[in-house]
Amino acid sequence: MxxxxxxxxxxxxxxxxxxxxxxxxxxxxxxxxxxxxxxxxxxxxxxxxxxxxxxxxxxxxxxxxxxxxxxxxxxxxxxxxxxxxxxxxxxxxxxxxxxxxxxxxxxxxxxxxTGDLPQVPGFDRHGTPVKPFVRFAAGWEDFVAKGQGPAVVIGNGLGGVELALSMARRLGPGRVSVVGGERVAHVGAALNRVLLRQLRALGVVLVPGRVVGVEGGAVHLADGRILPSAFTVGAAGATxxxxxxxxxxxxxxxxxxxxxxxxxxxxxxxxxxxxxxxxxxxxxxxxxxxxxxxxxxxxxxxxxxxxxxxxxxxxxxRHFLRLVSLGDRTALAEKWPALPLAPAGRLIWRWKDRIDRRFMSRLTDLPPMVAPDSGEIATGVQEILGQAPLCAGCGSKVGPGVLHQVLLGMDRPARADVISGPGDDAGVLEIGGRRQVLTTDHLRACTEDPGLMARIAAQHALGDVRAMGADPQSALVQVILPRASDAIQARMMEEIMQAAGDVFHAAGAVILGGHSTMGAELTIGFTVTGLCDAPITLGGARPGDVLILTGRIGSGVELAGEMQGKARGADVVQLWQRMAEGPGDVAALRGARAMTDVTGFGLAGHLMAICRASGTGARLDLAQIPLHPGALELSEQGVRSTLYPANRDHAPVFSREDARTALLHDPQTAGGFLAAVAPDQAEAVLADLRAAGVEANRIGEITEGPVGITVGTSPT
CATH class of the missing domain: 3.50.50.60 (FAD/NAD(P)-binding domain)
Structure with a gap:
């Protein structure tokens, strides 16, 4: 072994x-x-x-x-x-x-x-530092889009002047000023001559003086002058x-x-x-x-x-090459501080562009990691290993068909206090005259951050309780930690328990305890109980009911794309944050006739569960189903979650399969809720959900049988 x-x-x-x-x-x-x-x-x-x-x-x-x-x-x-x-x-x-x-x-x-200027009154409220660049870029694009007013760059060093030249190239002559001096600070004579010539060519004005204040629409200088400015940038040194x-x-x-x-x-x-x-x-x-x-x-x-x-x-x-952009696809070179000359032109720009792109390619064109040779293996192993890597989150679940067959074969002795067993989102027990729902769930980690993963797993486990219309009551924690030193395991457990405690406390539930063990990889799960008077089940939907979906779909494709190095990092982080934040206040759905959370079996699979339990069909309007950013693009590239084939086979949709319909079978982690709501209540429910800050959409309707899902345009 x-x-x-x-x-x-x-x-x-x-x-x-x-x-x-x-x-x-x-x-x-x-x-x-x-x-x-x-x-x-x-x-x-x-x-x-x-x-x-x-x-x-x-x-x-x-x-x-x-x-x-x-x-x-x-x-x-x-x-x-x-x-x-x-x-x-x-x-x-x-x-x-x-x-x-x-x-x-x-x-x-x-x-x-940072480019902050703490010594300049008002800059923190009305100025924009060039670093961190994310903040500057957002302010710059907004300013360019509005297309009005002049811009002022505070700082006449090489960085400030290079930035001003680039801004002038985008805005046009006469709209950019640089405050600090009549020459470029801390550069040699040859470099200074080239830069001054380029500043004049692009209509950038060098303003000598010291900034003593910034306010909305103006920059104040020590000699009393006031420069109008609709966009004030701080580039006056390193803070x-x-x-x-x-x-x-x-x-x-x-x-x-x-x-x-x-x-x-x-x-x-x-x-x-x-x-x-x-x-x-x-x-x-x-x-x-x-x-x-x-x-x-x-x-x-x-x-x-x-x-x-x-x-x-x-x-x-001691010496290093400086390649300075001049704004208009020309650049200059300086061997600082030794070279007395500063050659400039389009050839230097192409040289700089080639160097920059080569550096970026080292960090973006990452070589594929080759799996080690498995040696002699049994029949069937290579077929499984040749598939896409096993997905994390709900994408690593056992397929619905396998699970359904096993549950059908279980012997279920009757008990008066057990109201329902396998088949709904949670089991329902009769305790002291009240109904208690009980569920358990765990997830293979979809992020290496234990704290973030604990939040996602907690929200995911709470979904089954909330889908039954119950108030969360208690939770038991199950954790598998990778083998590690005592110190690292203690750090991981502390992060997990702090994050999980925050989620369950906000939901009104208490963590009672749990169990931990060591294994091959991080896995986090919870057993959750909740209390309610009348559970919402899968079997109450009626023809004509409106289907309401909270949240979005596409998380399985996004997580699979992240594992394969194909997803955009910004999209993945946004998805992690959505999953960790939970569904929001969905109390408006408690009047639904049937409801489920949309998780491992995908939107189609969970809708099919409602149809089977209710003896109805359903029609979906694809155009009204919101997707996570980047999910459709990944689906068009052929990215699929590990669970996708089993989900598709268990809940077929009567429609031509394409990249968008494929997402109906995409397993969701910490997904939203799917509810069948009486048609005369649907608009009010949607309005209440949106008023509570929940993304909610009407995505279709329940139809007469036979049991099945079609894709079309729902009536408005």
Whole structure:
């Protein structure tokens, strides 16, 4: 038997900067068994700064400059925690991410800098820092769309001027000003001449002076002048992340002091790279080239530290090449600080473009990982292994046909206090004159983040209770943890129980206890009870009833696409967040005649369960069924969940099969609710759900038999 390698070391990467992105790629090519690698970043996609000016000028799309951290973490076998780090206890080795506490053994910081100008009154309310770029990009696109008013860039350094040139290329002459001086700061004479000539050509005005205030529509200078501004950008230097001041780490002007081995001074096991770090022995300007060059040493040293082996030193070059975009598909080159010349033109732009695209391809065109040779195997094994990887979440369930046949063959001794058994969403018991519903569910992890997975699994398990119209009462926890050291298992359990406790507390239920064991992979489940007076079952639907769906479908395809490296990271993170948030206030559905949650057997499978129990048919209006972002595109590419074939065979839909109808059989994790509502109540129910902030849609109707599902246009 092949032994599973236990997890013994936690390495946490804070920030998805260039150095960490490259570390993730290298880790995927050469992982270290026994390490649990984690990336913490508030964004699913990190921009590549070398292409930002081109994006502002309109030469690159957002997708072309985006490093998909979800896909990169999947390749590296790392968990991704979406959130902004805001505190650090280096003594007890705990990172704070909002209300979460993330324990670690080794930690690396690559959190960059901000463009905030805390010394300028009003900038925090009326200005836009160029970093973090996500905020700037949103403000910039909104400003461009409105197409009115001038823009002011605060800061006449190379970064501010390069940004202003790109903005002017998009807006036209006479609409961009740069405040700070009559020349470009901190550049050589040759570079300055080229930049000034290009600023004049694009109609960008250099305004000498110091900004003393920003308000809506204006920038105030120290000499009393007021510049009109509909979009004010902060690019006046590097501002360190303010939360570092409270960490106890040694800082130099707010930047983390590191030795030649990239370890934080006086804090073994803590590393820093990129713009947030200050190399004490060899200080360098804040330039992305140093983060890229440091990545290889950082990768080696993190592995070495995890194995208690010697570390290497990082020796940054003294001279480095600067390629500066001039806004109009031309660029200039400077070998800083040695080259006295600054050649410019379209050839330099093409050179820069080729370098930038080659860098991005390293992080986006990830090599496929080849499975090891299985050797001699029994008949039938290769057919299963040759299929798509086993899906996570509800996509890994046993098929409905198999489950249905097993349940039909069960011997069910009668008990007066057992009202219903297998067949509905939950069993119903008579206890003390009240009805108690009882259900259990567990999920194979669809994310490596135990806290996030616990929230998703808890919402998923609560779905069966809510579908019966019951109030959640209690829960028992079942957890399978991967084999790991006591410290890592304790960290995982703490994250799981905190997250699950938050979900059940918000639902009005209490966690009574549970059971845990070790296994091959993370699996989380819950047994849940709820109380009600009259359970909503599957069997009450009548012809003419309106079918109402809350939420969206397509999560199975999205999760399968994420596992295959085909889904967009932003779509996956949005899906994770939707699943973890739960269905919202669906009390308006308690008057439904029949209801179920839409989970593993897909929308068609769960609708078929209502039809079979009620002896009716159903008609769906495909155009009214909302989909998760990216689900249809993945379905068109042929991406399917593992459970899809079994779902399709168990609940056939009388319609031509295409990418959209295929999603009717897509297994859902922590999905919404499907309810059959009396036609005279449907509009009121929809209005109440939407008023409560629940996404709800009329997607079809119940029809006369025979039992089955057709696709057409429902009457309005």
């Amino acid at each position: 092949q032994r599973q390698i236990p997890l013994t070391r936690d390495i946490v990467l804070v920030g998805g900067g260039h150095a960490h992105a490259l570390v993730l790629r290298m880790w995927g090519m050469k992982p270290l068994p026994g390490v649990r690698l984690t990336l913490v970043d508030p964004r699913p996609v990190a921009p590549y700064t070398g292409m930002l000016p081109g994006h502002v000028a309109g030469h690159y799309t957002a997708d072309e400059i985006g490093i998909d951290l979800v896909r990169l973490c999947r390749f590296a076998g790392a968990r991704l925690i979406i959130g902004a780090a805001d505190g650090l206890d280096p003594v007890n080795r705990v990172l704070s991410v909002g209300s979460r506490r993330i324990g670690y053994d080794l930690l690396s910081l690559d959190i960059g800098i 360190p992340q303010p939360w570092l001041e409270d960490t106890g780490l040694p800082l130099s002007d707010g930047f983390i002091r590191t030795g030649a081995d990239l370890q934080v001074e006086g804090h073994p096991g803590h590393f820093a790279a990129g713009d947030c770090a200050h190399l004490v022995a060899s200080p360098r300007p804040k330039a992305g080239v140093f983060a890229v060059r440091a990545a290889k040493v950082l990768f080696h040293n993190l592995r070495a530290a995890a194995m208690d082996k010697p570390l290497r030193n990082f020796r940054p070059q």
